[in-house]
Amino acid sequence: MSVHGSPTSAELIESVREWIERDVMSSTEGRLRFHSRVAINVLAMVERELAMGEQHDVDHAARLATLDMADDAEFAAAIRNGQLDDRLDEVRAILRVDVDAKLAVANPKYLA
Amino acid sequence: MSQDLANHLSALLDGAEITDLARLSGGASRETWRFQADGVDRIVQRQRAGDDRDMMIEASVLAAAHDAGVLVPALLCADAGTDGTASMVVGAVDGETIARKIQRDDDFADARPRLAAQFGTALAAIHRIDVHAVPGLEQTDQIARYTEVMDELGQPYPMLELVRRWLLEHQPAPSEPCVVHGDFRLGNLIIGPDGLNAVIDWELAHIGDPMEDLGWLCVKAWRFGQAPPVAGLGEYDELFAAYEAAGGRAVDPDVVRWWEVLGTWKWAVMCILQANVHLSGAARSHELAAIGRRVCENEHDLFLALEGRW
Incomplete structure (x- = not known):
């Protein structure tokens, strides 16, 4: 439980997103309307990350640990220098799940 | 600002009367304005000092493309500027550049079935441009270039590293270099009711493999959510057949696919780069x-494109 109490950061962001959807979108057009739409998408993305991000990080770290990798920086470097060349099936399987997790936050509709 | 620009344009265009000056778009280093000079529609692109791309080279590519029979806007004036801000004035071309409208609006219903083939014909003309007509155009190794960009940005992207390895290990045999547009896709193509009216935005032109342009046009991001592989409008065969019929080199679909994977990888790097324009403070957005x-x-698209090809 956060010391900051209620409303939570997720609820605050949701309130701003709803205001843009309800009031801003209906009274804007053209470029400003487009940028309002982008703002809604960004806030919705942050809401999804607040809901799922922590679990994603835990799962991601556990997957990397199966390859003895501490983080993405080490993982990326190992792929580039060939250190994981004899385990590429595992590398691809891990990356597939990572990409799905990232899409679930960034743009879940993309998988549809 | 706009009065200063109007005066500048008038000076560039032999004292023409400048009216209806309106900005169409603006980025960190480049902006585009529409205006009338003595009552005729014109477009000016302005590039601020400090940009690493040379607008004078772009202007010479445009002129060479015109000479090679490519549909391009007429180049009216290119000026390096005294304060480092370059200007390029071209004739305005009627039509639409917004992908969503081209793909869906009734105005383009007749054009749509023709576009994949017209793009093939246009690319064959681009690849006929005399490489010696455009001094200063660089031959860039795309993998090396965008690896450098990734390394400068310094953020780890394991999937992009894996695809980079695939690209290096499956690189097609080198081909005779030619002028490559470098960003041939909806957004940079002016489309009218009958089809392609002009190829614009030559700022990424370089010397390279002609198949780069064909692959880039088929990158999934440039299908804008539609199913057909060529710009979301047509099939590979339509593009390849028209390209070859118009004098383009024989197309090996596997080579185009390699360039499509490279393009998807490169667009991923460009996305990181664009976010960095904000993060660095160059343009907050x-x-x-x-x-x-x-x-x-893009990482998801790369998995799709490499299915069965790893």
């Missing part, structure tokens, strides 16, 4: 920031 989170869309 939530739109640019959000593009940084589109990298995973």
Whole structure:
């Protein structure tokens, strides 16, 4: 439980997103309307990350640990220098799940 | 600002009367304005000092493309500027550049079935441009170039590293270099009711493999959510057949596919780069920031494109 109490950061962001959807979108057009739409998408993305991000990080770290990798920086470097060349099936399987997790936050509709 | 620009344009265009000056778009280093000079529609692109791309080279590519029979706007004036801000004035071309409208609006219903073939014909003309007609155009190794960009940005992207390895290990045999547009896709093509009216935005032109342009046109991001592989409008065969019929080199679909994978990888790097334009403070924009989170869309597309090809 956060010391900051209620409303939570997720609820605050949701309130701003709803205001843009309800009031801003209906009274804007053209470029400003487009940028309002982008703002809604960004806030919705942050809401999804607040809901799922922590679990994603835990799962991601556990997957990397199966390859003895501490983080993405080490993982990326190992792929580039060939250190994981004899385990590429595992590398691809891990990356597939990572990409799905990232899409679930960034743009879940993309998988549809 | 706009009065200063109007005076500048008038001076560039032999004292023409400048009216209806309106900005169409603007980025960190480049902006586009529409205006009338003595009552005729014109477009000016302005590039601020400090940009590493040379607008004078772009102007010479445009002129060479015109000479090679490519549909391009007429080049009216290119000026390096005394304060480092370059200007290029071209004739305005009627039509639409917004992908969503070209793909869906009734105005383009007759044009749509023709476009994939017209793009093939246009690319064959581009690749006929005399490489010696455009001094200063660089031959860039795309993998090396965008690896350098990734390394400068310094953020780890394991999936992009894996695809980079695939690209290096499956590189097609080198071909006779030619002038490559470098960004041939909806958004940079002016489309009218009958089809392609002009190829614009030559700022990424370089010397390279002609198949780069064909592959880039088929990158999934440039299908804008539609199913057909060529710009979301047509099939590979239509593009390849028209390209070859118009004098383009024989197309090996596997080579085009390699360039499509490279293009998807490169667009992922460009997304990181665009977010960094915001993060670095060069141009603060939530739109640019959000593009940084589109990298995973490209990573997903790369998995699709490499299915069965690893």
